[in-house]
Amino acid sequence: MKVSIIGSGYVGSVSAACFAELGHEVICIDIDEEKVKQINAGVAPIWEEGLDELLARHTQKTLIATSDYDYAVANSDASFICVGTPSGEDGGIDLSIVKAASASLGRAIAKKEHYHVVVVKSTVVPETTEKVVLPILEEYSGKKAGRDFGVVMNPEFLREGKAVYDFMHPDKIVVGAIDQRSFFVVSELYRKLDRPVTHTNPRTAEMIKYVNNSFLATKISFANEVGNICKQLGIDTYEVMDAVGTDFRIxxxxxxxxxxxxxxxxxKDVKALIGKARDMGYAPQLLQSVVDINNRQPLKMVELLREKISDMKGDMKGKRIAVLGLAFKNDTDDIRESRSIPVIEELLRLGADIAAYDPMAEESMKKLFKDVTYCKSASDALTEAHGCLIMTEWNEFRNLDKEFGLMASRVVIDGRHLINPEKLSTQIDYQGICW
Structure with a gap:
């Protein structure tokens, strides 16, 4: 089949490359001409494991990029909206890019004689596809949804750093279509993947995405809440969770x-679901607690650090603090909502001198924090440091040992359960955030 993909971020570029790998002809649409050139040169616009290889294999063969909506729509059967939906200050999502893409698609569909399917893959709150995207498409195309063109919500369930693998080996494929014809077109795109397709309506498909992520976020905040209690009781919370996790229901x-x-x-997704609920007059207390716990948790790292340097009366001014890990998780350069950000903000507020290291995310973090020393290795960051905070679960941090001997004061606060002080040849003053 022939597919066009609007947006070249994580979801768009991965979807484009993977659809090409599945044997489809793909046209990427992006208003950024530099990204268009980059993709046409076979270079991924973002770092994602396996993405460069797929683009190199398919670019200029079954995958091309353009900024021309009319060309892309005329030469494809379905168009996927894969643009960003950033959070607003109130926690709601910003739909301006989705609306702009929908309007551009509508204009292009107006010039097309044949049936075309518009697929929303961007994460949007329930009712957005039917009450925002569909009316815009009808307005700008002058055509009727369900008769002249189809509309589908097809949420993504991709982990950053593992997105290519997740696309090709999905846990689930959800297609929320307004009509049977649209459902068939989108389902056919995934036919080569060994996974049944869930057929539902658009708003249910949107809700599935939000509930999926909100539940996983809830498990994390629940574990952290329990971990904070366990630490006060001198209980190994990982031992607790290992046992609890054997229950197949959990x-x-x-x-x-x-x-x-x-x-x-x-x-973003938990906050957006909270906002949607409040718009309907419902106060989602559990979901709000998930966010509140997550907001407090990284600051406990700084609290523990200050307790450990009590001989300095907790005074951080002028003290060199190594922050290891800037990306929100390992195997990505993405710093969005990274737990290092509030930690760095607090350390700077307290007057600390920060020496930061991350194998991939340095350039991204530099855009947020100028008054930080960015190091080229963990050893450089640890040299003469009075304390160390481990914020991201990079595998190289698991192997640190003699590097801690470079510190002026070997205080190590571990936020990711990476270090086992009993196995180190270098003695450190170690503290885990929840253990």
Whole structure:
């Protein structure tokens, strides 16, 4: 089949490359001409494991990029909206890019004689596809949804850093279509994947995405709340969660205690669902608690650090603090909602000198914080440091040992359960955030 993809971010570029890998002809649409050139040169606009290889394999063969909506729509059977939906100050999502893409698609569909399917893959709150996207498409195309063109909500369930793998090996495929014809077109795109397709309506498909992420976020905040209690009682919370996770009704995944969750999905999606509920007059107390716990959790790292340097009366001014890990998770350069951000803000407020290191996310964090020393290795960051905060679960941090000997004061606060002080040859003053 022939597919056009609007937007070249994580979801768009991965979807484009993977649809090409599945044998479809793909046209990427982006208003950024530099991204268009980059994709046509076979270079991924973002870092994602396996993406460069797929683009190199398919670019200029079954995958091209353009900024021309008319050309892309005329030469495809379905168009996927994969643009960003950033959070507003009130927690609601900003639909301006989705609306602009819908209007551009509507204009292009107006010039097309054949049936065309518009697929929303961007994460949007329930009713957005039917009450925002569909009316815009009808307005700008002058055509009728369900008769002249189709509309579908097809949420993504991709982990950053593992998005290519997740696309090709999905847990579920959800297609929320307004009519049977649209459902068939989108389902056919996934035919080669060994996974049944869930057929539902658009607003249910939208809700499935939000509930999926909100539940995972809830498990993390629950684990952190329990972990904070366990720490006060001298109980190993990981031992507790290992046992609890053997219950098939609960499972072990997402019960790791630590500094909390970040990224482009969990924080934004939970807040958006809260906002949608409040718009309807319902106060979602559990979901609000998930956010509140997550907001408090990383600051406990700084509290523990200040307790450990009590001989300095907790005074952080002028003290060199190593922050290891800037990305919100390992295997990505994404810093959106990274738990390092509130930690760095608090340390700067307290007057600390920060030496930060991350194998991939340095350039992204530099755009937020100028008054930070960015190091090229963990060793450089730890040299003469009075304390160390481990914020991201990079594997290289698990192997740190003699590097801690470079510190002026070997205080290590672990936010990701990476260090086992008993196995180190270098003695450190170690504290886990929840253990």
């Amino acid at each position: 499972e072990r995944q997402f019960l790791n205690c630590g500094a909390g969750f970040g990224g482009s999905c969990f924080p």
